[in-house]
Amino acid sequence: MSDKRQRLPHSPVPYLFIAPQILIVLIFFFWPAAQALYLSFMLEDPWGLSSQFVGFENYRILFNDPEYLGTFVFTMVYSALVSFFSLAIALLLAVKANNIVRGQSPYRVLLTWVYAIAPAVAGITAYFIFNRQVGVLSGLFNDLGWDFAPETDGFDASVMLILVSVWKQIPVNFVFFLAGLQGIPKSIREAAHIDCENPQRRFWTITFPLLAPTAFFLLVINVTYAFFETFGLIDTLTQGRPGGSTTTLVYKVYQDGFLGADLGLSSAQSVVLMLLVLALTVVQFRFIERKIHY
Amino acid sequence: MGALTLTSIEKTYPNGHRAVKGLSLDIEPGEFVVLVGPSGCGKSTILRSIAGLESLTGGEIHIGDRRVDTEPPAKRDIAMVFQNYALYPHMTVYKNLAYGLKNRGVEATEIDRKVREAADLLQINDYLDRKPQQLSGGQRQRVAMGRAIVRDPQLFLFDEPLSNLDAKLRAHMRLEIKKLQRKLSATSIFVTHDQVEAMTLADRIVVLNGGEIEQVGTPRDVYHRPASLFVASFMGAPAMNFFSTRVDGGDLVLTDGQRLTLPAEQRPALNGVTDITLGVRPEQIAVTETVRDGLVTFDVGMGEELGVSQLLHGQVADAEVVLNLPKFERHDEPQLGLSWPEDAWHLFDSRSGQRL
Numbered sequence: 001m002s003d004k005r006q007r008l009p010h011s012p013v014p015y016l017f018i019a020p021q022i023l024i025v026l027i028f029f030f031w032p033a034a035q036a037l038y039l040s041f042m043l044e045d046p047w048g049l050s051s052q053f054v055g056f057e058n059y060r061i062l063f064n065d066p067e068y069l070g071t072f073v074f075t076m077v078y079s080a081l082v083s084f085f086s087l088a089i090a091l092l093l094a095v096k097a098n099n100i101v102r103g104q105s106p107y108r109v110l111l112t113w114v115y116a117i118a119p120a121v122a123g124i125t126a127y128f129i130f131n132r133q134v135g136v137l138s139g140l141f142n143d144l145g146w147d148f149a150p151e152t153d154g155f156d157a158s159v160m161l162i163l164v165s166v167w168k169q170i171p172v173n174f175v176f177f178l179a180g181l182q183g184i185p186k187s188i189r190e191a192a193h194i195d196c197e198n199p200q201r202r203f204w205t206i207t208f209p210l211l212a213p214t215a216f217f218l219l220v221i222n223v224t225y226a227f228f229e230t231f232g233l234i235d236t237l238t239q240g241r242p243g244g245s246t247t248t249l250v251y252k253v254y255q256d257g258f259l260g261a262d263l264g265l266s267s268a269q270s271v272v273l274m275l276l277v278l279a280l281t282v283v284q285f286r287f288i289e290r291k292i293h294y
Numbered sequence: 295m296g297a298l299t300l301t302s303i304e305k306t307y308p309n310g311h312r313a314v315k316g317l318s319l320d321i322e323p324g325e326f327v328v329l330v331g332p333s334g335c336g337k338s339t340i341l342r343s344i345a346g347l348e349s350l351t352g353g354e355i356h357i358g359d360r361r362v363d364t365e366p367p368a369k370r371d372i373a374m375v376f377q378n379y380a381l382y383p384h385m386t387v388y389k390n391l392a393y394g395l396k397n398r399g400v401e402a403t404e405i406d407r408k409v410r411e412a413a414d415l416l417q418i419n420d421y422l423d424r425k426p427q428q429l430s431g432g433q434r435q436r437v438a439m440g441r442a443i444v445r446d447p448q449l450f451l452f453d454e455p456l457s458n459l460d461a462k463l464r465a466h467m468r469l470e471i472k473k474l475q476r477k478l479s480a481t482s483i484f485v486t487h488d489q490v491e492a493m494t495l496a497d498r499i500v501v502l503n504g505g506e507i508e509q510v511g512t513p514r515d516v517y518h519r520p521a522s523l524f525v526a527s528f529m530g531a532p533a534m535n536f537f538s539t540r541v542d543g544g545d546l547v548l549t550d551g552q553r554l555t556l557p558a559e560q561r562p563a564l565n566g567v568t569d570i571t572l573g574v575r576p577e578q579i580a581v582t583e584t585v586r587d588g589l590v591t592f593d594v595g596m597g598e599e600l601g602v603s604q605l606l607h608g609q610v611a612d613a614e615v616v617l618n619l620p621k622f623e624r625h626d627e628p629q630l631g632l633s634w635p636e637d638a639w640h641l642f643d644s645r646s647g648q649r650l
Contacts, residue, residue, distance in 0.1 A: 187380035190347050190367075195394035195441075197368035205393070209384040 033274065039267035046261040058268035067244060068252070068269075075248045078162060079226035086166045086222055087215065090173030095203070097174075098181045108178065115171035119229060123236030126164040150238070154245030157238050161246050164237065165230050172225075173218050180214035181207070212292045220284055227277060249273045297323040297358065297481040298344070298449055304352030305339050305505075313339040315505040316353065324479040326472075330492040331502035332528070337485045340502075341451050344483065345374050357448055368397070373442035374451040378458060379434045381426040387413075387437050388422040391444050412444045415474070432463050439471070443478070450475075452484040456491060468494055489529050493517065501525045523647040526573050526640060532605060532616045535579070537572045538644060546572060550611035552590060557636040563650045564641070570650070573640035576605070576618035582631040589631030592617075597625065 040058050044051040062068055097107055117125075129137050130150055141148035150157040184207065192206040208215075231250050234240065240247035240255060247255065249269065257266025298321040305314040314336045321327050329337040342348040344355060346367035355363040362370045373394075381390050391409045400408075413419045416436040426434055435455065442450055452471070456464045472495055475482050486492055492499050493513045501508040501516060501524070509521035520526035526534045539546035541564060545553040554572070556564075564570070585591050590610055598605040606617040606625060610632070617632070641650040 185378070185380065187376045187378055188382060190345075191374070191376060191380040191382070191441075193347065194345060194367045194372065194374055196397040197366055198397070201397065206382060212384075 036267045036270045036274075039263055040271045042264050042267075044263045048263070051264075054264070058264045059272075061265060062268050062272065071244065071247045071249055071252050074158070074245065075227065078158065078165075078248060079223055081162050082165045082169065082226040082230070083219060083222040085162070086169035086173055087218060089166065090170045090218075091177050091211075091215070093170070094174050094177035094181055095207070098178060111174050112171045114168065115175070117168070119168060119232030120236050122164060122168050123233040126160070126233075127237055130160050150242075152242050154242055157242060157246045161230075161234065161238060164233055165226065168233065169222060169225055173222065176214055176218055177211065180211045184210050216284070216289055216292050219288070220281065223280060223284070224277070227273075249276075296320040297325065298483070299356040300340075300344075300353065301356070302353040303340070303343060303350050303355060303363075305336070305343060305348060306351045313505050314343070317505070317507055318353075319500065319507070319510070321481060321483070323481055326475050326482045326484065326495060326497045327500060328484045328486060328492040328496035328498075329500045329502060330486055330489060330528075331508075333487060334504075335502040336505040337487075337502050338453060339505075341374075341453055341483060341485045344370075344449070345372055345451050346370050370449075371447050372449045372451055373445045373447040374453065375438045375442050375455045377454045379426070379438040379455075381434060381437055381441070383426055386423050386425055387418060387429070387440075390426065390437060391422075391440050394441065394445050408444045408446075409440075412440045415443065415477075416440045431459050432467065435459065435467055439474070443474075448481065450480050450482040452482065454486050455484075456486070457488070471495065489531065493529070499529075501528060503528075519649070520573075520640065521649050523571060523573070523642045526642070526649075530575060532576050532618060534573045534575050534640065535610075535613075535615045537574075537610060537613055539570045539572050541568045541570055546570060548590075548611040549613075552611060554590065555588070557639060559636070560639055560641060565650065567643050567645075567650060569644040571642040571644045571647075573642060574634050574638050575640075576616045577603075577620075578638035579617050579632050579634050581606075581617065581619060581625075582633065583627060585629050585631045589633050592630045592632045594625050594628060594630055 041053060041055060042051045043054045043057065093111055097104065097111060100107055114122075129135050130148075132138055132149070132151070138148050148156050150160045188206065188210070192202050196202045196205065227248070228250055230248065231254070234246060234248060234251050235254075238246040240251050244252075250273065253266050253269045253273065256262050256269065260266070298319075300317060300319040302316040302318050303314055304312070304316050306312045317336075317340065319327075329340060331337050339348060343350050343363070346362070346365065350363050353363075354361055357370060357372070382393065385393065388409060391412060392405045395405045395408060409422075410419070413422055416439060418433065418436050418440060421429060421433065426437065429437065438455065455471075456467055459467060468491060471484075474480075475495075484491070484495055493516075496513055498510060499513055499516045500510050503524050509516055509525045511519075511521075516525060516529055520529060520534075523536070527536070537546075537548055539548055539554070541547075542553070544556055544561060546556055547553055581592075582589055592615065593609045594606065595608040596606075598607070604619045604621070604623070606619055608615055608617070608630075642648065643650055
């Protein structure tokens, strides 16, 4: 293609304007990432006084560790379930809330304000709700015949963590889905009413495809949430217990690096995590976004 | 039994606004009826109630001999063309046309046949694989009509479908809709606020005001024998001129004392009413350069040239009057004499607004 664009004289002023943003990105994202990459090839003593280059030793240890594999599998299953349920429930709630004629705004506020609760606070609240002695839900599960014991049973602990994570994430998804629904022109919904009698069919053939851009955006956000932002929940609720069965990759980075003081191994984990999230995002954009009509 | 029967339908919104006040109408099979009126006259509400997009608060709607006002929109056997086309943006033109048939369980081969037939009719075969975003306004309009046609419904509803098009395309599509309607002899209801569309498209015009019918009639009827002051002022551009007069013997007296002799055959119509509003269409008024007895004195104001004719603004007895004159003539005289033929007199009761 020939260069037909008008060339404007360049001035350094625009670079000045974006400099703060670039600095922030460099200092808070690239530098730590580079540091993690560097440290993942080093072996450091717990006091940080000396370090030596060990090549891929940290990675070798990591990939031969069955515990790490368990954490990896748990993180994948946990993220998939949290993303799926928080998206599905939020979509259902948004569709229902969008159909409400009277009292719509109080209803929306009620569904949204969980968003304002900090993850750590949500974790502590959930700790009491699921507590064996005083917990409401714990009591309910026991009454239903389920010997609910999150302190000792890995499955029960995972269920608890997933429930709380989903509950915490629903409001964000709800707000976006509701906005997406309201962005669908009224006349298109009406035309669909004339063309299709079955409400479910109408939803899947008209409403859902038109919501797909929102849903895709939320999918990326939710996977990131499940990977990273659930840290606060895990730290207050289970600390990865019992026996590391609720440890996600991020939580393990923290445990090995800050509690275990093994910076090299911890850094190697962050590098793996970084690559994993990068790969996931690429996959999402490559294969899912393509099917979306904007 | 007509194609569509509205029996004293009413629509009162939850906020208490009465959009439609007990309206009844019969539409014959194959008829093209245009609902026309200013914004807020209830025309769109009526159309949307027929479609089932609004629920009535009173009355009944029958399509053929089926009562439909309690049925969901998809079961009424109607098709609607929306103002902004309302095409499904994520589907190709083909899928847009096929969607309604598919949901009704029509076989794929049958759908294909019908879609191609409609596409042929509307000359949209070339862009069946395109998405609505890739089409121009006129093409989208055709697709929207195609979506209605493939369904072969008992009733077509048009909700101001031409108002998003530019003037030239609008005139073109107007003619196409009319041709298409004749060809398919499809019973159609068309809502518009544009009186030119109403006049050109309709077999019958329904003029609405404040949720009630002002007049139902052929375009000719509505234009030449408006039933009320409202219809007379709404239909026709420039609008009809009105003079407030008082009856004195066989004469009408204008507010400034000028006397007009009423044509003999108009006198019985007065029927004892004394306050009369006289209406005369701008194009029926003839101008004489001298002011003399028997002619109405006109104070000349601004002129506007339209190319095909000339509008001359001015005043008669302090009322604004517009003349639509066929020729370009400069009028430098401060005053002119006006006259109009006997069939140009429209008499309305000033109190009730009804035609006499």
